Amino acid sequence: xxxxxxxxxxxxxxxxxxxxxxxxxxxxxxxxxxxxxxxxxxxxxxxxxxxxxxxxxxxxxxxxxxxxxxxxxxxxxxxxxxxxxxxxxxxxxxxxxxxxxxxxxxxxxxxxxxxxxxxxxxxxxxxxxxxxxxxxxxxxxxxxxxxxxxxxxxxxxxxxxxxxxxxxxxxxxxxxxxxxxxxxxxxxxxxxxxxxxxxxxxxxxxxxxxxxxxxxxxxxxxxxxxxxxxxxxxxxxxxxxxxxxxxxxxxxxxxxxxxxxxxxxxxxxxxxxxxxxxxxxxxxxxxxxxxxxxxxxxxxxxxxxxxxxxxxxxxxxxxxxxxxxxxxxxxxxxxxxxxxxxxxxxxxxxxxxxxxxxxxxxxxxxxxxxxxxxxxxxxxxxxxxxxxxxxxxxxxxxxxxxxxxxxxxxxxxxxxxxxxxxxxxxxxxxxx
Amino acid sequence: xxxxxxxxxxxxxxxxxxxxxxxxxxxxxxxxxxxxxxxxxxxxxxxxxxxxxxxxxxxxxxxxxxxxxxxxxxxxxxxxxxxxxxxxxxxxxxxxxxxxxxxxxxxxxxxxxxxxxxxxxxxxxxxxxxxxxxxxxxxxxxxxxxxxxxxxxxxxxxxxxxxxxxxxxxxxxxxxxxxxxxxxxxxxxxxxxxxxxxxxxxxxxxxxxxxxxxxxxxxxxxxxxxxxxxxxxxxxxxxxxxxxxxxxxxxxxxxxxxxxxxxxxxxxxxxxxxxxxxxxxxxxxxxxxxxxxxxxxxxxxxxxxxxxxxxxxxxxxxxxxxxxxxxxxxxxxxxxxxxxxxxxxxxxxxxxxxxxxxxxxxxxxxxxxxxxxxxxxxxxxxxxxxxxxxxxxxxxxxxxxxxxxxxxxxxxxxxxxxxxxxxxxxxxxxxx
Numbered sequence: 120x121x122x123x124x125x126x127x128x129x130x131x132x133x134x135x136x137x138x139x140x141x142x143x144x145x146x147x148x149x150x151x152x153x154x155x156x157x158x159x160x161x162x163x164x165x166x167x168x169x170x171x172x173x174x175x176x177x178x179x180x181x182x183x184x185x186x187x188x189x190x191x192x193x194x195x196x197x198x199x200x201x202x203x204x205x206x207x208x209x210x211x212x213x214x215x216x217x218x219x220x221x222x223x224x225x226x227x228x229x230x231x232x233x234x235x236x237x238x239x240x241x242x243x244x245x246x247x248x249x250x251x252x253x254x255x256x257x258x259x260x261x262x263x264x265x266x267x268x269x270x271x272x273x274x275x276x277x278x279x280x281x282x283x284x285x286x287x288x289x290x291x292x293x294x295x296x297x298x299x300x301x302x303x304x305x306x307x308x309x310x311x312x313x314x315x316x317x318x319x320x321x322x323x324x325x326x327x328x329x330x331x332x333x334x335x336x337x338x339x340x341x342x343x344x345x346x347x348x349x350x351x352x353x354x355x356x357x358x359x360x361x362x363x364x365x366x367x368x369x370x371x372x373x374x375x376x377x378x379x380x381x382x383x384x385x386x387x388x389x390x391x392x393x394x395x396x397x398x399x400x401x402x403x404x405x406x407x408x409x410x411x412x413x414x415x416x417x418x419x420x421x422x423x424x425x426x427x428x429x430x431x432x433x434x435x436x437x438x439x440x441x442x443x444x445x446x447x448x449x450x451x452x453x454x455x456x457x458x459x460x461x462x463x464x465x466x467x468x469x470x471x472x473x474x475x476x477x478x479x480x481x482x483x484x485x486x487x488x489x490x491x492x493x494x495x496x497x498x499x500x501x502x503x504x505x506x507x508x509x510x511x512x513x514x515x516x517x518x519x520x521x522x523x524x525x526x527x528x529x530x531x532x533x534x535x536x537x538x539x540x541x542x543x544x545x546x547x548x549x550x551x
Numbered sequence: 552x553x554x555x556x557x558x559x560x561x562x563x564x565x566x567x568x569x570x571x572x573x574x575x576x577x578x579x580x581x582x583x584x585x586x587x588x589x590x591x592x593x594x595x596x597x598x599x600x601x602x603x604x605x606x607x608x609x610x611x612x613x614x615x616x617x618x619x620x621x622x623x624x625x626x627x628x629x630x631x632x633x634x635x636x637x638x639x640x641x642x643x644x645x646x647x648x649x650x651x652x653x654x655x656x657x658x659x660x661x662x663x664x665x666x667x668x669x670x671x672x673x674x675x676x677x678x679x680x681x682x683x684x685x686x687x688x689x690x691x692x693x694x695x696x697x698x699x700x701x702x703x704x705x706x707x708x709x710x711x712x713x714x715x716x717x718x719x720x721x722x723x724x725x726x727x728x729x730x731x732x733x734x735x736x737x738x739x740x741x742x743x744x745x746x747x748x749x750x751x752x753x754x755x756x757x758x759x760x761x762x763x764x765x766x767x768x769x770x771x772x773x774x775x776x777x778x779x780x781x782x783x784x785x786x787x788x789x790x791x792x793x794x795x796x797x798x799x800x801x802x803x804x805x806x807x808x809x810x811x812x813x814x815x816x817x818x819x820x821x822x823x824x825x826x827x828x829x830x831x832x833x834x835x836x837x838x839x840x841x842x843x844x845x846x847x848x849x850x851x852x853x854x855x856x857x858x859x860x861x862x863x864x865x866x867x868x869x870x871x872x873x874x875x876x877x878x879x880x881x882x883x884x885x886x887x888x889x890x891x892x893x894x895x896x897x898x899x900x901x902x903x904x905x906x907x908x909x910x911x912x913x914x915x916x917x918x919x920x921x922x923x924x925x926x927x928x929x930x931x932x933x934x935x936x937x938x939x940x941x942x943x944x945x946x947x948x949x950x951x952x953x954x955x956x957x958x959x960x961x962x963x964x965x966x967x968x969x970x971x972x973x974x975x976x977x978x979x980x981x982x983x
Contacts, residue, residue: 202961203961203962203965205958205961206957206958206959206961206962206965207962209958210958210962216662217662217668220658220660221670226652228652230648230649230916234915234916235902236649236915236916236917238653238917241895241896243928243929244873244895244896244928257966258962258965258966259962259966290965290966326928326929327929341773341776344773344776344784345783345784345924345926347929348926348928348929348930351777352776352777367977367981369977369981370974370977370978370981373970373973373974373977373978374974376970376973376974377968377970377971377973377974379970380968380969380970380971381968407970407973411969411970411973412967412969413967413968413969413970417970441676456946459944462942463673463676464673464676465942466942466943467942467943467944467945468942468943468944468945469945469946470667470944470945470946471946471947471948473947473948473949473951473952473978473982474945474946474947474952475952475974475975475978476974477959477963477971477972477974477975478945478947478952478955478956478959478975479943479945480959480963480971481958481959481962481963481971482955482958482959482962483666483668483945483955484662484666484668485668485670485943485945486943489943490940492777494777494780495940495942496675496676496758496780496940497675497758497759497779497780497940498780498940499940499941499942500941500943502941504936508922508927508928508929508930508931509931509932509934510894510897510898510899510900510927510931511898511899511900511911511917511918511921511932512891512899512900512902512917513899513900513901513902513906513910513911513915513917514888514901514902514903514906515903515905515906515910516903516905517905519905520905520906520907520910523910523914523915524910525638526637526638526641526642526913526914527638527909527910527912527913527914529634529635529637529638530635530638530639530642530690530691530913530914531909531912531913533635533638533690533722534689534690534691534722535844535845536809536812536813536845537812537843537844537845538805538808538809538811538812538839538843538845538849539809539812539909539912539913540909541805541808541809541839541843542802542805542806542808542809542907542908542909543907543909543910545799545801545802545805546802546805546905546907549799549801549802550905
């Protein structure tokens with residue numbers, strides 16, 4: 120059974136702190152193994168890729184080739200139903216439309232001292248997208264990672280996806296095609312991350328690597344960070360639902376379950392000011408789990424990490440929600456809009472009684488790659504800016520140099536950097 | 552002597568690649584030592600801080616206190632000259648003015664399907680600023696790290712600065728005061744990073760840690776990444792100057808030297824289409840080094856990592872500059888503005904004959920915390936966005952749910968997530 124907390128209880132603060140500090144993932148220390156894999160790829164390139172893929176994916180790249188061919192991609196598309204392809208196109212177009220609004224503006228201006236300042240945004244020259252293999256190989260994630268890169272204007276986007284035993288999910292290839300990705304390699308794990316970061320004979324290196332993966336992939340991304348840019352390290356998914364009694368318990372229960380079915384380490388929390396409603400939702404969850412294909416997974420997550428939190432008043436919700444800093448925050452209350460404005464920490468907020476989080480997973484247009492494990496306190500969902508960088512611009516004329524130079528010289532000397540001082544001094548001497 | 556490369560030489564590509572792959576930093580493996588320090592701080596809090604500070608900084612925090620007092624800050628300000636304080640205020644106000652322009656806009660709109668989408672930016676709730684002790688304890692860096700956090704609206708900004716043997720740079724405390732930082736602790740190294748990330752009895756944890764430091768600080772930031780947000784890991788500074796023959800060799804030489812005097816691992820590169828000019832600059836560097844207080848450091852950097860690259864034409868410069876991806880790029884040519892537009896990778900660009908990079912270090916208003924070690928290929932200088940995060944917003948009404956629901960259900964089933972499908976289905980059933 121999930122935890123039931125009440126804010127009026129004496130030990131509430133202690134129970135809530137315990138809930139927040141729960142460790143949902145077994146942290147496996149794979150750092151040394153990953154270090155060896157990266158060193159091997161750097162030393163032996165393709166040959167190491169072949170050996171490691173044979174070992175971990177039971178696939179002989181010498182026979183299959185490292186790159187997925189255009190013909191394979193076409194064949195995969197033919198395997199998909201028209202209904203699914205249509206839905207992927209629908210999702211793709213909505214994601215593209217929404218992300219175009221994230222394109223940043225350049226800035227350039229001359230200030231009162233005559234100094235020209237500004238910045239310019241440019242796309243990274245290449246990006247690598249890691250797509251997990253097997254069960255967690257989701258076409259929706261391909262779109263969510265690839266489309267922002269495309270919208271940013273990244274000229275080269277590379278996808279890697281492991282193919283255990285030679286199997287590739289045709290939907291993943293179809294999604295790649297819809298997103299316009301043509302350079303795809305059938306590799307995975309730390310070896311794929313290393314190949315993207317350092318390159319091999321076949322694979323040119325990229326400058327940014329994004330996408331979710333297992334402990335090896337996460338460790339590899341952490342280790343190559345600095346050589347390339349990475350996105351955040353994804354943890355198990357989570358939802359916090361703030362709901363008043365004016366909801367159908369079955370609807371709220373289904374949202375909690377949708378999150379829980381991802382993974383036994385997922386977390387679903389309900390916060391409500393109506394204890395009877397909390398009980399009804401718990402009953403609805405129990406009922407729905409019985410007929411769900413992934414009911415065992417969802418049940419395990421719900422029992423281990425699920426919680427219902429009964430508040431005296433919904434006014435208590437924002438401060439508590441900020442401490443949860445949920446990846447997904449559903450606010451299904453009468454005053455949802457007002458309540459949402461009082462929240463600082465959340466990856467995404469789903470407002471009102473008819474906004475199930477699942478819509479955001481697929482077709483709303485907003486990104487489903489969101490900060491997990493309380494990292495919404497300091498990071499954002501994936502977006503166009505993750506594939507761009509800002510170059511600052513400075514331009515002085517002689518008057519501007521004369522206006523700024525003396526203060527710069529004073530500070531350079533105060534910091535003991537006489538060479539800095541002189542570089543201003545020599546120009547002032549030549550120009551005045 | 553620095554390397555001299557010519558783009559017309561047969562082995563140019565090989566030499567240029569060698570220049571790019573030079574390792575300028577000895578990478579010390581301090582990961583295990585840092586892991587122990589972090590574990591110690593987590594286990595013993597303040598007591599560990601006391602022990603580690605006694606060991607590494609020869610300072611007894613039980614006598615000095617962990618926090619720097621308001622009286623100490625006032626005393627430090629009184630030690631500074633009026634000229635320096637005025638220059639710090641001048642720099643502060645320009646940095647604040649410039650960074651205010653980086654404040655992002657929220658977005659909210661209803662699309663053709665009736666779906667309300669948007670995002671909202673909020674400041675992180677707290678930020679920790681690491682300031683190195685000793686020689687590299689720069690007041691300008693305090694301003695460059697603190698002001699963007701202030702402008703972003705971070706309610707709590709904490710500074711840590713080691714105080715070896717009890718010494719604190721009064722200018723650093725003065726800069727903190729000018730920036731409005733009042734919570735300051737006299738600690739450094741991995742132990743300070745751990746205290747900021749996990750908290751101790753005295754120090755409440757923060758959610759984001761920024762600022763430069765030595766190998767221990769860098770390793771600690773890397774290890775706590777995920778628990779808190781971090782900025783990029785700073786490496787030795789670097790400048791690439793693209794200059795035509797219409798420059799005073801002494802001016803360009805002084806810019807190369809200003810970079811080189813930071814650190815023996817710094818790098819200064821000149822690119823020009825005029826071989827005689829290159830020779831004149833080399834001579835001017837040699838001459839200026841002789842009278843420079845930090846001439847030995849600058850000379851060591853220049854001889855080991857400096858380079859002059861003679862091009863057949865300045866048209867070759869953008870492609871090469873993109874491979875260097877310099878932290879600082881000075882373009883001192885007649886067509887500097889045009890050339891700058893052809894550059895993708897640079898932390899900051901300084902345009903024209905009278906824009907020495909040093910102005911950007913102190914008083915231009917733009918940030919001097921910029922991506923080093925070729926990371927300008929994928930990252931940006933420090934700015935207001937580093938202290939904010941974006942929450943996405945979604946709001947549907949019944950019509951919008953009806954418009955999006957079917958495609959979401961199709962994709963959920965295609966991904967084998969029946970619980971996802973049902974969370975949409977149950978709402979569609981209730982609302983239609």
